Amino acid sequence: MKFVSAFSLHNGNAEWQRRELDEWLTDLFEAPKIAIAAGCTAKIRSHLKDELTNAGWAYNTRIDADSDLTVTGMYRDLAFQIQTGNISRAIYDLVKLQYLYTQKKIEAAALAVPTKAAAEIINSNVAHSERVWKEVQLFDRIITVPLLLVSFE
Template identity: 55%
Template sequence: MSMKLAYTYEDHHSAGAEWDRRDLKEWLTDVFEAPAVKIAPRCTPDVRKHVETEFLKEGWALNVNLDQAHGLSVFAMQDDLAFQLQTGNMSRAPYDLLKLQYLFQSQKIEAAGIALPTREAAKIIGDNIANAERVIKELELFDRVITVPILVVAFE
């Protein structure tokens, strides 16, 4: 199955409007329309390489450290935006949200994005892989805790 955009969740603290205002929402969703990338067991390296290439072409910095002392990084940053790609274990997704919230609280970003496979695509990729449906439910639950506007991009 070729990688394609499944849907976006734009409601978390008006994240869709934040990406629209910067004329980047369409670009971001287009990154995940990638017929050459196949969603298959253990396809994570291919997905990551494709997304890294597209972000680099647009001038984003990759693997940006949150601070020097802790060795924590986000997938990509540009201007006042940060982005996470999560194709790993479900236990990693809450850390992504926490890192994005930290950057927001530190006034390093104004909005963020996170891309994850849909539940169905996650099952194809491997066991207990993070999925967009679960992350959206958690964002809704923790919407007073995770206050950074986060645009969720679900791909399959």
């Protein structure tokens, strides 16, 4: 697995840079021992869980005490979400990140998804950066959280 690119919405990249976590975030995906293949999502998630918890992030964090909805990780005023499943889940993830932002629980977020080529290898109809980025720009007045969309393959 390797980092490919990042797309910034509402100055998301600047927020991660300001905290000096932008390179750390993209380096999470520099894991050459993890091959993109069918059934690789458990390995990706395990790798990210280890990296996040070792860096002091809360893993699999509820977005609200009265809900079972979670994001992959939270650290101070940042949230991180990985999506390697169905495209509809990525849109749902954006809603969770937006909720955290409107509730003033975070100031910025990152969503990581595979590239289109990697998504096609993982499974059918998997969220991918090309589609998510296009849709995020379409809904930029609804999704207002400063967001960094990270793509990997």
